[in-house]
Amino acid sequence: MKTFFAQQEVNTGRQIELDLLKSFTIICCLIGAHICDEFIFDFDNSLVWTQSYVFGRVLGAPIFMFSMGFTMMYTTHHTAGDMFWRAIKLLTFGQTLNIFRYAIPYYLGAQLDPAYYNPQQVLNFSSDILQLAGLAFIVMAITRALKLSTALTLLIAIGMSLLGTFLTGVETNNYMVNQALGLLWPTHTESYYPLFNWFIFIAGGQWMGSIYRHINNKKAFFSIAIPIGIFTISAYFYLQLYTSQTYLGALGDNLSRYCWLHLGEALFIMSFIPMLIGISYLITTYIQHHLSEEVITHLQFPSCHINKYYSVSWGVITIGSTMFNLHNTSDYMVTWMVCTLITSMIVMVYVRHFEEWVDDFVGRYDWIFIMTVFAITLYMAYYAYATCEVMPNFLNNYLDNIKL
Structure with missing residues (x-):
């Protein structure tokens, strides 16, 4: 443990890996899930089901709130x-x-x-x-x-x-x-x-953020956090998909079971969020070593303006699904890319001008x-x-x- 942590705070600046994870959350999880719901796609389609239930429920809101608590330690x-x-x-x-x-x-x-x-x-x-x-x-x-x-x-x-x-x-x-x-x-x-x-x-994110400020060897830390996360996320999905348990409910058809989640499910989900931060860290490290810093800046943009992305995307989705009545659109990926592109353009123009x-x-x-x-x-x-x-x-x- 001494190789992971320092008594003094060593990670006091902006953590790029968390920005990358937040950008992924708003673009791939929350916007994608809202598109699935509002455009009424066929949930028998494995891609739509994965987007709505896995990325939207299990990863979307929990990471959004965990990240908010985490960044409280850096503001x-x-x-x-x-x-x-x-x-x-x-x-x-x-x-x-x-x-x-x-x-x-x-x-x-x-x-x-x-x-x-x-x-x-x-x-x-x-x-x-x-x-x-x-x-x-x-x-x-x-x-x-x-x-x-x-x-x-x-x-x-x-x-x-x-x-x-x-x-x-x-x-x-x-x-x-x-x-x-x-x-x-x-x-x-x-x-x-x-x-x-x-x-x-939020409280869990803040607690981890306070610990993260003292980690002096991220690579060693994530070499343990990632395998643990792989085990817990595998157990989480196995219990929901292949057993008759009724305690975990994010992947079920009853929306209230997810929205009103119990303590056990919350702890289960939080147990593999460090793994996701670790994967984001590995991706960030690769980009920094093999690509330009400008790529990092572009990837950080949705994270820096995450509330704007959230609100503007709802406007784009509402107009597309309700005012233009674009329900039961045949291709989910095309719809997601178009909505995300329009959202990004509106946010960029707003921020700039x-x-x-x-x-x-x-x-x-x-x-x-x-x-x-x-x-x-x-x-x-x-x-x-x-x-x-x-x-x-x-x-x-x-x-x-x-x-x-």
Whole structure:
């Protein structure tokens, strides 16, 4: 172990291997999985199934959140105040995405078909991954204010995971209140990423990030981490695909089993994330030795702008699948490449020509923007609840089984 670690911190700069893994996550996992879901591909196709279940579920959101916790140990804005302000911005950003992704399209659709589109507007208040990230930053701000260690924070996260499982389904008779509770623990709403069940990935990433800063021999460290990860990921897939166990659920057809994952499955997944970082390290090392640094810079770009990729890709996918009705497209790979290319072009143009101006404008009126976003959210929620009786969620397939 002494050959792996140093008493002093030796990895204090930007870790390129983590950037490469984050870029892979947003491009190949999250965008790919959303395309599979929204374009309604045939899940009997092995490629589509692998993309949606393996890359989208097992690797996508867990790596996204683990990486967020990991990079908390490398950011220069690490005070409790910094993290709380970041939480506000993430929650606002996530809710802005929901407004453009759900509220506005379904509000306009309700003018033509109110019976179908009015219920869909409650999705504007759904618990997506950006809401999880914002709430996680609030918890991290509290732990920083209390000066808790990364190990103690991880223990608290384990307790939160157990509590989330215990509280699953504990809710009121009010759907709107249940949506708010669904941000914390699983309720029968759009409770995709409840904080209690998923915070362990952020805390685990932060804990590993604190250790990673002391690793002075990455090659030796990953020579052990990669074989261990191969064993655990093999066991993970074997148990789900070839046994009758019911505890692990990411590869099953019941979406709630994945979204409301238990502590054991979270620990299982985290056990092979170091292997993925190790593979990314080997790829990064090869590129640095055999290709130019410019290649690394291009590969880091999605990681540096990961939230922009996430939000813009949703816009591209929504327009393609809903407004142009491109469902059941025959070729998944072509659809994925086209959507990713369009997303990348939009993000690059925005970063190059508009980001500085937008940041300056929003920075001057940030609280006005924040209050406006949440005022629209509350209004749309009230409007939706007042105009429908049956609320959609992923447990009833968003009313797809109801003839409206």
